[in-house]
Amino acid sequence: MLSLIGLLAGLGLLIILTMRGFNLFITAPLCALLVAVTNGIPFWQVSDKLDFVNGYMSGFSGFVAAWFLMFLLGSLFGKLMEHTGAADAVALAIVNKLGQGKAVLAVVLACAVLTYGGVSVFVVAFSAYPMAVSLFKGANLPRRFIPAALALGSVTFTMTSAGSPEIQNWIPIPYLNTSPYAGWQVSIIVAIFMAVCGYMLLMWMINRAVSQGEHFTQRSSDPEITDRALPHPLKGIVPLGVVLLLSFLLHDSLQQAALIVALTGGVVSLYLLNYRFLHNPAAATNEGVLGALLAIGNTAAV
Template sequence: MFGLVGGLVLLIILTLRGWNLFISAPICALFVAITAQLPIFVGDMNFVESYMTGFSGFVASWFFMFLLGSIFGKFMEDTGAADSVAEWIITRLGKKQAVLAVVLACAILTYGGVSVFVVAFSVYPMALSLFKDANLPRRFIPAALAFGSVTFTMTSAGSPEIQNWIPIEYLGTSPYAAWEVSLVVAVIMFVLGYWWLTKMISHAVNKGESFESRVGDPTLDERSLPHPITGFLPLVVVLALSFFYHDSLGKMALIVALSGGVLALMAINWKFFKDMQEALGQATTGALIAIGNTAAVVGFGSVARVTPAFETAVAAMTSIPGNELVGAAIAVSVIAGLTGSASGGQAIALPEVGPHYLDQGVSPEQLHRVVSISSGALDSLPHNGYVVTTIRAICNEKHSDAYWAVGAVTVVVPVIGLAIAIALFNFF
């Protein structure tokens, strides 16, 4: 148990220190294997075989989804369609609603299938301009971007993001599982999160904080943008195809949906491409990095899963007295939090907790929604890849300045939403 917990803590520390996950995850997995006295190179459940089984298995299952999602997002960016959609929303709301405009722009793009990383890159320049016009502290921009991307949209019913699709493989459900409860929870999360975020910003403004310009701030691209409808239509295509084919194709419907979105985007906005080949190259590289980082964490989890300590931990979490959905939520939340990955946490936890709770008669639809929402809560701790990228690389802020608002709207609010979802499943 010391080795398992120590390996997870070490992974968090190395990630916070900026280590590459392709290096830190195998090192931490090796630490877990040695302390658990697992064979390293030969023998049953040896370290190398266990790690690469988890790594390659995740890539084999989700490569095309990551690739097509990255291409779709990059094409939205390269043609200016993402900027056009975001600008349309922002123009309608005005600078007095700067925070709401940023949140809604991110939410629409995310729910339409655009990668959360691409959304952050696309919306940030406009968010910066809006916060500057409204004279709001720029350290809250990461929270606005994250709230619109990885909370009430990413894990909601119907979302094309993989955090809503991974449970399908293990539970035999659909991306619209328990949509009624999901809708209620999403609305509550949006209202609560937006209220809290604006309160934090107002408090900071009342204390004298304001916008501060910096050398090197990005400026909005002045090029001619396509009509906003040409950005909305591909998003509709993705959602429509995933809806029509999810019953017959299962998770493969996501490949069809994203492919349809890419083709629709190419057909509608062909003349607005700046450089399609460069966009494809960047999208491919981005997809490989994204799935590789996640797979590296899944590989770590695969090694941890074959240790006696992991079996003990899972047994403890799944034997928590009371409601089964609570136990499933705790198990997925803890694993997603420790690995800093919602999708990685699901891929590690579901093979263990899925069959356990299905055998106990838990509704697959309810379990799907609880797993999805819970994976998007504690995963947003400081070492999460999206959090680090958004705060440091995109917004050029310090964790000490920006993370607390991010943590409030991406950790606390989803945990509250998760509690509400479980309550609704149990009392209605």
């Protein structure tokens, strides 16, 4: 009973401290220590019994060793999509197609296409946020719902759906002995349910807020849609398709390594198609590497 209480308390404390802004490299080991103490696991090795220090660090280093290349390539792919303007081009094409009359739907779909294509959530939010501000302003919708629209399209039905190249869909594979397309029939139903119900709920909340007199409020710090030269939207969609196609064709034969090959293909195709729009390759590469190190470090700590 004490071990179960310790586990629940450790998870709860981790959530609370993270939401309060504490660094995961500090909070995760502390919460893990709480779980260890309540489960009778010694802090340091005193016998052949598992100890906290070696157990925690073995798990940390093991995760980094197994997933570093995937985090690195995924981060590089996202940063190249950002620096070349390919992510902006894809999002802007979807937004222009739907128009301001479907402001919320346009934001959700733009995020969904990019996320399901393997672009990291941070890059998707960075690319879609200026367009979301512009659309919400044009439709005079309360700006406080912009994060909800971004989240609905990027961290719900696309990130966990079967076939998604996002890391959340690939990490369980070796532990559950499945594939990234496991349960795809159920996944389609769940994804549609999440997307439709999430959109309906979001629109209900927005319409309710508008009926109560809420409207868009301008801020001096609001970003504007970039007027720089962007590649053709197809030059952003093709690399997304390359990632999805290679992961589909190779996941049976290469298993986890299929994602490495798929992301490599995405990076190469993205560079070849959009190298003219990549003005600072060194900056894009450095930002990608730093982003990968931070992401995998935080994930391994937890």
